[in-house]
Amino acid sequence: MLITRQFDRTGKKSMSMATTQNTRDKAAAISQDRSSVAQPSTTLRGWLDHLAARDRLAVIRSGTSLQFELAAISKRLDGIKAVLFPHPGGHRMPVVSGLVSDRGWIAEAMGVEPSNVLRQFQAAALNPLPWEEVDGAPVQEVVHREIDLLKLLPIPVHNEHDNGAYITAGLLIARNPRTGIQNVSIHRLQVTGPNRLGALLLPRHTHVFFEAAERAGQPLDVAIVIGVDPLTLLSSQAIAPIDFDELTIAGALHGAPLPVVKCVTCDVRVPAEAEIVVEGRLLPMVREMEGPFGEFPQYYGEEAKRHVIEVTAVTHRKDALFHTIVGGGLEHLLLGGIPREATLLAHLQRSFTNVLDVHLARGGVCRYHLYVQISKRQEGEAKNIIMGAFGGHYDIKQVVVVDEDVDIHNSTEVEWAIATRFQADRDLLIVGNSQGSKLDPSTRDGVGAKMGLDATKPLDATEMKFKRIRVPGEEEVDLAKAVSSISGRSWRQATTA
Ligand SMILES: Cc1cc2nc3c(=O)[nH]c(=O)nc-3n(C[C@H](O)[C@H](O)[C@H](O)COP(=O)(O)O)c2cc1C
Numbered sequence: 001m002l003i004t005r006q007f008d009r010t011g012k013k014s015m016s017m018a019t020t021q022n023t024r025d026k027a028a029a030i031s032q033d034r035s036s037v038a039q040p041s042t043t044l045r046g047w048l049d050h051l052a053a054r055d056r057l058a059v060i061r062s063g064t065s066l067q068f069e070l071a072a073i074s075k076r077l078d079g080i081k082a083v084l085f086p087h088p089g090g091h092r093m094p095v096v097s098g099l100v101s102d103r104g105w106i107a108e109a110m111g112v113e114p115s116n117v118l119r120q121f122q123a124a125a126l127n128p129l130p131w132e133e134v135d136g137a138p139v140q141e142v143v144h145r146e147i148d149l150l151k152l153l154p155i156p157v158h159n160e161h162d163n164g165a166y167i168t169a170g171l172l173i174a175r176n177p178r179t180g181i182q183n184v185s186i187h188r189l190q191v192t193g194p195n196r197l198g199a200l201l202l203p204r205h206t207h208v209f210f211e212a213a214e215r216a217g218q219p220l221d222v223a224i225v226i227g228v229d230p231l232t233l234l235s236s237q238a239i240a241p242i243d244f245d246e247l248t249i250a251g252a253l254h255g256a257p258l259p260v261v262k263c264v265t266c267d268v269r270v271p272a273e274a275e276i277v278v279e280g281r282l283l284p285m286v287r288e289m290e291g292p293f294g295e296f297p298q299y300y301g302e303e304a305k306r307h308v309i310e311v312t313a314v315t316h317r318k319d320a321l322f323h324t325i326v327g328g329g330l331e332h333l334l335l336g337g338i339p340r341e342a343t344l345l346a347h348l349q350r351s352f353t354n355v356l357d358v359h360l361a362r363g364g365v366c367r368y369h370l371y372v373q374i375s376k377r378q379e380g381e382a383k384n385i386i387m388g389a390f391g392g393h394y395d396i397k398q399v400v401v402v403d404e405d406v407d408i409h410n411s412t413e414v415e416w417a418i419a420t421r422f423q424a425d426r427d428l429l430i431v432g433n434s435q436g437s438k439l440d441p442s443t444r445d446g447v448g449a450k451m452g453l454d455a456t457k458p459l460d461a462t463e464m465k466f467k468r469i470r471v472p473g474e475e476e477v478d479l480a481k482a483v484s485s486i487s488g489r490s491w492r493q494a495t496t497a
């Protein structure tokens with residue numbers, strides 16, 4: 001059921017109908033994990049305020065070049081601060097980057113503890129909230145129908161060998177031509193002409209919709225939404241079935257239905273509170289060169305003939321902000337990693353009730369190396385869990401299973417478990433010639449090997465054999481009290497006093 005909201009002149013929303021009971025129940029179902037004070041973040045602007053209040057938003061001097069310099073500064077601050085460039089490359093429109101380059105920040109955006117991020121995302125995917133349509137939206141305050149993308153928007157060039165300017169943080173929304181249900185995903189988009197974009201569509205949902213449209217000789221209408229809140233960004237990366245509208249996960253994470261508005265040149269509905277929307281259509285029977293482009297495995301995605309979008313309109317807020325994700329940075333890695341972790345955890349827990357947690361390690365580009373923490377009950381089960389994980393996503397290349405005393409968010413801890421609880425002749429599982437990631441350059445066009453390591457303790461080991469050493473009282477030491485005020489330089493004086 002759709003509910004219409006009105007925007008008054010101040011841009012404040014007023015609901016014209018009460019929220020349904022069903023909607024309230026769903027919102028309540030997922031909000032129980034939230035700490036009592038924290039509220040989920042629902043707009044990019046609100047999120048920037050949140051970061052700024054915690055001294056996590058660096059504002060850069062005017063005049064930054066869009067060619068490399070903007071990406072260089074963003075990368076230096078990757079994981080430390082988000083970045084705002086007020087007037088890059090002579091544009092009036094600011095650029096922001098690094099909005100979610102830390103797992104703890106994502107927890108804050110959700111309003112939960114970091115240990116509850118995966119559970120909260122799973123709960124949102126299980127209790128989606130339908131969006132509400134509004135007439136008139138901030139994102140349509142300004143409408144352009146004469147399009148020159150590089151003049152209208154401050155679109156940067158990121159990596160050394162990128163083939164030009166790329167829109168990298170655009171949520172591509174399309175409707176299933178058969179059912180009308182929307183899909184949301186992020187695709188790299190190279191600016192190839194004043195109103196033309198080259199797009200990489202891997203064989204997922206947008207690709208399926210486009211194939212159906214192309215078979216009928218039709219273009220596929222799309223909207224590219226730039227400048228949304230972190231939870232909507234995260235929702236775009238959910239591994240959901242086809243015809244599961246990812247915007248309904250965003251609504252669930254917000255705890256309120258997402259307000260959406262109809263595009264000015266097509267029927268696609270877009271988040272009303274976004275900053276910018278590029279409307280267009282994927283052209284049937286047209287492919288043009290796109291790439292190379294610096295990708296998440298820290299290598300270039302190759303140049304090839306790819307899909308083409310013809311832009312029909314650009315709409316934005318009066319004082320819009322442009323969001324860019326630097327290819328291969330933490331923002332890119334975490335946005336893909338966390339929804340995958342949530343899906344993989346649910347997948348493993350369906351078959352193995354003793355799986356406690358999973359983590360996609362940063363060294364494995366938050367895609368290829370999975371750490372699994374279990375409460376071991378039975379010899380051999382770690383290998384079954386490894387096989388289950390290989391089936392969870394073809395990107396998974398290495399799985400390490402550890403006991404509950406190992407912190408899987410700390411790669412040094414996992415390496416310690418391998419060093420002291422694993423023997424390759426007994427605990428290693430290798431599966432050759434299986435499907436992997438095409439972006440892993442060591443595969444043969446996506447065909448490669450998988451490796452699983454059982455780094456759990458044997459159940460029959462004597463208690464002392466695998467007992468971690470510990471100094472009693474270490475955690476309780478109050479260093480402020482324990483350390484003398486005499487400086488180290490005066491150590492002779494301290495020892496003779
Ligand atoms: C920053 C970023 C860039 C991405 N670029 C692409 C891309 O160029 N092509 C692509 O097919 N997927 C890309 N992805 C991954 C998809 O957005 C992701 O797999 C999405 O969940 C697919 O949605 P779907 O399952 O609804 O098709 C990117 C993800 C992120 C976070």
Ligand SMILES: [Mn+2]
Pocket residue numbers: 183184205240241242243244246
């Ligand atoms: Mn989808």
